[in-house]
Amino acid sequence: MIIQYHTAMYFMLFLLSALVALVQGDGSWETCADIVPVQRRGAWISLKSFGGVGDGTTLNTAAFARAIARIERRKARGGMLLYVPPGVYLTGPFDLTSHMTLYLARGAVIKATQDTWNWPLIDPLPSYGRGRELPGGRYMSLLHGNGLEDVVITGSNGTIDGQGEVWWNMWRQRSLPFTRPHLVELMYSSDVLISNIVFKNSPFWNIHPVYSSNVVVKAVTILAPYDSPNTDGVDPDSSSNVCIEDSYISTGDDMVAVKSGWDEYGISFGRPSSGITVRRVTGSNPFAGFAIGSETSGGVENVLVENLNLFKTGIGIHIKTNAGRGGYIRNVTISDVNIYGSRKGLVISGNVGDHPDENFNPNALPVVDGLTVKNVWGVDVLQPGLIRGINGSPFTRICLSNVKLNLAAGKDTQPWSCQDVSGGALEVQPSPCTELTTTSDTGFCTSSF
Numbered sequence: 001m002i003i004q005y006h007t008a009m010y011f012m013l014f015l016l017s018a019l020v021a022l023v024q025g026d027g028s029w030e031t032c033a034d035i036v037p038v039q040r041r042g043a044w045i046s047l048k049s050f051g052g053v054g055d056g057t058t059l060n061t062a063a064f065a066r067a068i069a070r071i072e073r074r075k076a077r078g079g080m081l082l083y084v085p086p087g088v089y090l091t092g093p094f095d096l097t098s099h100m101t102l103y104l105a106r107g108a109v110i111k112a113t114q115d116t117w118n119w120p121l122i123d124p125l126p127s128y129g130r131g132r133e134l135p136g137g138r139y140m141s142l143l144h145g146n147g148l149e150d151v152v153i154t155g156s157n158g159t160i161d162g163q164g165e166v167w168w169n170m171w172r173q174r175s176l177p178f179t180r181p182h183l184v185e186l187m188y189s190s191d192v193l194i195s196n197i198v199f200k201n202s203p204f205w206n207i208h209p210v211y212s213s214n215v216v217v218k219a220v221t222i223l224a225p226y227d228s229p230n231t232d233g234v235d236p237d238s239s240s241n242v243c244i245e246d247s248y249i250s251t252g253d254d255m256v257a258v259k260s261g262w263d264e265y266g267i268s269f270g271r272p273s274s275g276i277t278v279r280r281v282t283g284s285n286p287f288a289g290f291a292i293g294s295e296t297s298g299g300v301e302n303v304l305v306e307n308l309n310l311f312k313t314g315i316g317i318h319i320k321t322n323a324g325r326g327g328y329i330r331n332v333t334i335s336d337v338n339i340y341g342s343r344k345g346l347v348i349s350g351n352v353g354d355h356p357d358e359n360f361n362p363n364a365l366p367v368v369d370g371l372t373v374k375n376v377w378g379v380d381v382l383q384p385g386l387i388r389g390i391n392g393s394p395f396t397r398i399c400l401s402n403v404k405l406n407l408a409a410g411k412d413t414q415p416w417s418c419q420d421v422s423g424g425a426l427e428v429q430p431s432p433c434t435e436l437t438t439t440s441d442t443g444f445c446t447s448s449f
Contacts, residue, residue, distance in 0.1 A: 032243035032277040036193045036216045039152060041101055042078035045070060046085060054087015059113060061092040072097045079150060084108045084158065093120060093181065096145040096153075104158025104197060111161045112142050112183075112203075116170070121178060125187075125210060127238055127261030127269035127298060129356050131179030132204075133171075133230075138178055141185035141208070148189040157221075159198040160184075164228060167203035171229050180204035180230070187211055195219045202231050206251070210237040211271060218245040226286055228252035233283070235259055238271040238298050249283035254318070255310075256281065257291040258300050260327065263360040266297025267326045274302045282309035288318035290334065294353030296366060297327040305334040313342045315385070316378060319371065320352035323390055326364035332371045339378035345405040346373060348398065350390035350420070365393035371423075372445070378405040382414070384430050389420030398423030399445035400432060 045067060046052075052063040071080045079099030086107030092115070096102065104110065121137040122144075124130045131138040142162060145151060162183045170176045183202040186192055192215045199206050200223040207222070209215045217234050224231035233249035236242040237259040249255040260266060260273045278290060289310035292300050310316050316339040319329060339345055348371065368389065384405045389395035398421055407414060407430070418433035424445035425432035 030279070031245060032279065033216045033218050033245055035214050035241055035243055036191050038193070039079060039101065039150065041076070041081040043074070043076040044081035044083055046083045047089065048085060052084070052089060054085065054089050054108070056088035056090060056111070058090060059092065060089045061094055064091055064094040068094065068097050068100070071100050084110065084155070092118065093140045093142050093144055096143060096148060096151055098148045099150045101152040101154060102143075104155030104160070106156035106158060108155065108158035109161055110142075110159070112163045114163050114166045116166060119181065127266045127271065128295070129262065129265030132262075133179040134176060136178055139181035141182040143184045145186040145189055148186065150191045151186065151189060152193045153184065153197060154193065154195045155197055157196055157198055159200060161200050162202040164201040164203040164224065164231065168228055182206065182208045184208065185210065186215075190214050192216065198223065200224065201228070204230055205232040205235050207234045208237060209239045209242060212239045214241045215239060216243045216245075218243070218247065220247045222247070222249040222251060224251040226252055226284075232257050236273055236276055237261075238269070239273055241275045242273075242277070244278045244281060246280045249281060249285075251283070251285050253285060254288045254291040255283045255285055257288070257293070258303060259293065259295040260298035260300055262295045262356050263297055263324050263326070264364070265356065266295065267364060270298055272299035272301060272327075274300070276303045278305040278308070280307045282311070284311040284313060286314045288315045289313045289337070289339070291318040291320065292329055292332065293320040294322055294325070296321050296329055297325050299327045300329045301331050303332040306336045308337045309340070310337065310342065311340045313339065315344045315347050316342045316376070317346045317373065319348040319368070321350055321366040321368065322353045323350065324355055324360040324362050324364055325353070325366045326361070328367040328369070329371070330367065330369045333374075334372070335374045337376045339376070339381060339405070341380040342378060342382070344383045344385045345376065345378045345381045346385035346387075346403070348387045348395060348421075350388060350393070350395070365390055367393060368395040370397045371395075372399040372401070373403060374399070374401040376403045376405070380408045381405045382408055382411060384414060384416050386417035387421045387433070387436075388418065391420055394420040394422060396422050397444050398436065400424070400428050400436060401426040401445060403428045405429065
């Protein structure tokens with residue numbers, strides 16, 4: 001009952017803040033979702049017409065495959081909608097296709113089979129060189145696409161349930177043979193819209209657009225237990241023009257984490273993440289509300305994050321990289337963030353994350369430059385945070401402005417911890433570290449407002 005009460009309270013706070021944040025000065029709603037236009041399909045089919053049975057026990061992998069094959073063959077003008085009626089549809093992984101909408105009716109549940117032995121394997125991502133958890137291949141995502149365009153996953157708040165506990169237990173017991181599957185992964189794809197769906201209990205990351213462009217994730221709910229391992233919400237990876245808006249994410253790992261490849265493989269592949277917008281997202285988890293990294297070897301730039309409401313996070317905002325990553329993190333603006341209970345408010349660190357193998361180059365030092373964090377308010381924060389660059393590659397032009405982090409009751413004032421960093425700090429509480437207050441020229445900081 002207490003948990004339900006706090007969840008309801010947080011959600012009411014989110015709704016209130018979202019209503020305020022939605023409206024601009026001219027009364028319009030600020031949005032980035034128009035990068036992917038809403039499609040009206042020329043035809044539709046029902047999963048039941050292809051043998052779909054929503055009884056929760058019949059395996060529907062072949063029914064999904066038949067229905068999607070029909071969409072590919074028919075090539076209807078404007079594409080085709082696959083309707084999933086109310087019911088619980090057990091299935092293994094399946095591939096999507098271009099010019100399709102997967103529409104889940106209210107009460108429709110796509111539920112992953114727990115038969116891990118027959119789960120198909122696919123090649124590792126070239127920018128990672130191996131599975132993220134283990135050498136070799138990786139398990140295919142439940143919903144998968146490669147080289148697609150014009151793909152919509154939506155509905156009337158139907159559910160995609162990964163039944164991840166069997167995978168989490170294998171991870172805990174160290175019995176995983178390969179890297180766990182995501183719920184949704186779209187590779188080399190464009191014009192993707194994911195909206196009005198509940199994602200729950202992903203085995204690994206929930207939504208993973210990789211090597212993709214023009215991707216919108218909006219009005220989704222992403223849920224997993226607080227202790228579920230690596231159940232990131234949305235992870236744009238080596239992708240451009242990505243919009244994440246108006247969503248609730250409560251999982252066991254970062255709510256949103258922007259990535260771009262891992263060490264020497266990401267450096268060689270060389271595809272950055274750029275043009276990322278995250279707006280009006282709320283949630284909780286034991287790790288970060290918003291993160292960049294730590295896999296940033298292809299580079300991350302031109303990121304705008306605003307109007308976040310974070311509850312019971314390990315770290316409110318976490319920018320993370322490491323020696324050996326190479327790449328860069330630059331031109332990032334994070335503003336209007338409310339933090340309700342956190343171990344640390346802000347961490348920008350050059351000593352986070354592991355390496356894929358022993359072949360990484362420890363002299364491949366990342367460049368971190370031009371990060372602005374402004375209008376951040378926190379309460380019940382245990383420590384304000386730390387900013388630690390890398391010896392030989394200090395973090396530069398780090399700007400903190402109007403950052404007020406109120407420490408938890410009964411806690412002594414904790415200092416910021418900084419090293420190998422330069423920048424500016426304006427109206428920061430607790431008082432910022434001297435590395436950010438001794439800069440003679442703070443014009444780069446004030447000019448960003």
